[in-house]
Amino acid sequence: MKSILILEDEPLIAMDLQFAFEDAGAHAVVTISCAEAFDALDRMEFDGAVLDVNLGRGETCEPVAIHLRKQRIPFLLHTGDLDRAGEALRDLEAPILAKPSGADHVVERLFGLEGQYERA
Template sequence: MKSILILEDEPFIALDLQLAFEDDGARAVVAVNCDEAFELLRTTEIDGAVLDVNLGRSETCEPVAVELKKRGVPFLLHTGDLDRTGEALRELNAPIMAKPSGAEEVVAKLFGLHGSCEPA
């Protein structure tokens, strides 16, 4: 079973994504900030991720995105603020999905990346 990291500070969006991934046969783990995401990266083998860009309190997903890129883990950026994504995040060259997006669309997009993230 594939494990998907969801980094999302909005509880309803996180739950919607978690349920959609689980309905599609994946295990989804949720973090609300970068510290929690890094703890999950230390303890869980992650096969793919959905990262909210802006996590509140001036925190972005950038450190987690950089780590995932180093590990070769496919991820997509999920944001409601496309105009303020920032140059550093654009340089990550990751797929971006605008909020609101249906959870099923997010699942399909992530599972389609590199063909390597599809559920077992």
């Protein structure tokens, strides 16, 4: 069973994504901040991640994205504010899905990234 990290501060979107990944046979762990995401990453291994870019209170997913890239864990960015997040998005060099996107589409896109990195 695949384990997927979801970093999303909007409860309804997070729940929708969690259910969609579970329906696809994956175990989904929802976090709402970078600190929670790092706690989850310390506790378990993940096969992929969906990251909301802007997490509120001035926090972005950038530290988690950098960590995932170093760990060679595929991830995509899921954001509703492409204009405001534009600079950060370019720097993260990851696939981007604009909100609103259907949760099933997010699952399909993330699972399509499996070959993005060769695990060491």
